[in-house]
Amino acid sequence: MRAEKRGLVDGGLILVAGRNGQVALELARALRATGHQYLAFGREKLDIADTDAVNRAVQSLKPVLVINAAAYTAVDKAENDKHAARAINALGAERLAAAAHRVSAPIIHLSTDYVFDGNQSTSYVESDPPNPLSVYGSTKLEGERLVANANPRHIILRTAWIFSPHGQNFVKTMLRLGAEREEIRIVADQRGAPTSAADLADAIVYLSNAVLEDKKVPEQFGTFHITNDGNTTWHGFACAIMDGARLRGARAARVEPIATADFPIRARRPPNSTLNTTKISRTYGIELQSWRSALEICLDTLVGLPDFSDRMKVVGV
Numbered sequence: 001m002r003a004e005k006r007g008l009v010d011g012g013l014i015l016v017a018g019r020n021g022q023v024a025l026e027l028a029r030a031l032r033a034t035g036h037q038y039l040a041f042g043r044e045k046l047d048i049a050d051t052d053a054v055n056r057a058v059q060s061l062k063p064v065l066v067i068n069a070a071a072y073t074a075v076d077k078a079e080n081d082k083h084a085a086r087a088i089n090a091l092g093a094e095r096l097a098a099a100a101h102r103v104s105a106p107i108i109h110l111s112t113d114y115v116f117d118g119n120q121s122t123s124y125v126e127s128d129p130p131n132p133l134s135v136y137g138s139t140k141l142e143g144e145r146l147v148a149n150a151n152p153r154h155i156i157l158r159t160a161w162i163f164s165p166h167g168q169n170f171v172k173t174m175l176r177l178g179a180e181r182e183e184i185r186i187v188a189d190q191r192g193a194p195t196s197a198a199d200l201a202d203a204i205v206y207l208s209n210a211v212l213e214d215k216k217v218p219e220q221f222g223t224f225h226i227t228n229d230g231n232t233t234w235h236g237f238a239c240a241i242m243d244g245a246r247l248r249g250a251r252a253a254r255v256e257p258i259a260t261a262d263f264p265i266r267a268r269r270p271p272n273s274t275l276n277t278t279k280i281s282r283t284y285g286i287e288l289q290s291w292r293s294a295l296e297i298c299l300d301t302l303v304g305l306p307d308f309s310d311r312m313k314v315v316g317v
């Protein structure tokens with residue numbers, strides 16, 4: 001599923017809150033590719049923690065749809081910065097949703113797998129009871145509830161472990177450490193689904209089209225889980241990144257598995273935050289590719305194309 005295949009949707013401006021984040025940058029690409037009119041504002045132009053700024057922007061632009069790609073995403077820092085995290089993830093999200101509702105616009109809002117405590121052995125469905133372990137998770141959960149109350153036409157997308165060629169993320173950190181060190185130690189007892197910001201952005205544009213075309217998809221609003229297909233641990237993810245780097249001729253480190261308890265960090269993380277994505281597949285037909293294929297595409301951009309010349313020699317090409 002690529003957003004480009006859906007073609008143009010006329011009529012009306014899409015307002016994106018957040019401009020420089022991983023998802024926001026990929027959204028800009030996907031929205032441009034489909035010919036949508038959109039404006040994406042960074043914090044300097046549209047601080048979602050500022051009620052007047054949000055109301056002014058939404059009232060004057062009268063968007064047909066608002067997408068919230070802005071968030072306080074520093075999971076560990078948030079433990080000592082609850083006020084700021086809540087102002088953005090909960091109250092800022094509510095402000096945008098309410099302002100959108102006042103101009104009769106739906107909102108697409110992003111949330112996280114970290115709303116769950118991760119103690120379940122199976123993947124989480126949307127109706128499973130959340131129980132966040134961290135300040136980040138609890139402010140995102142409050143944001144979900146406030147958005148849903150403020151605007152009945154909401155699509156809340158819970159996603160996970162986002163990576164892309166932009167900003168800060170696990171893939172870029174691993175490539176840097178792989179170039180600097182012989183060995184790295186990565187936790188092997190937290191499981192989740194690495195998710196490409198590009199695939200997520202394509203899906204958001206697909207959902208935008210569905211909502212704007214008013215296809216009357218039954219149950220089109222609500223909360224949905226969306227990640228790339230498959231799951232792994234941070235250790236498994238790191239190994240795949242190092243393998244991909246090696247294949248492309250870049251330096252890579254050996255990856256040793258460790259336990260969460262061996263790597264003290266401020267915020268607690270769920271041991272299993274895999275999300276069941278059946279609902280978005282049944283409702284909208286959206287199924288993202290495997291995280292491994294998505295990772296290869298990201299590595300092609302960050303490191304270069306793989307070198308298969310050795311394998312070609314083996315088969316006599």
Ligand SMILES: NC(=O)c1ccc[n+]([C@@H]2O[C@H](COP(=O)([O-])OP(=O)(O)OC[C@H]3O[C@@H](n4cnc5c(N)ncnc54)[C@H](OP(=O)(O)O)[C@@H]3O)[C@@H](O)[C@H]2O)c1
Nearest residue numbers: 020021022023043047048070071073110112159160161162
């Ligand atoms: N990253 C992940 O692994 C992950 C996993 C699950 C869910 N999510 C969710 O997915 C969404 C997108 O994540 P992402 O990875 O794209 O995040 P990101 O790269 O950290 O981008 C977030 C953006 O929000 C902006 N922002 C922060 N506070 C703002 C404010 N008050 N007003 C306007 N903009 C503000 C930031 O701007 P500055 O650069 O100025 O700070 C940044 O550009 C978020 O809702 C996040 O909670 C992310």
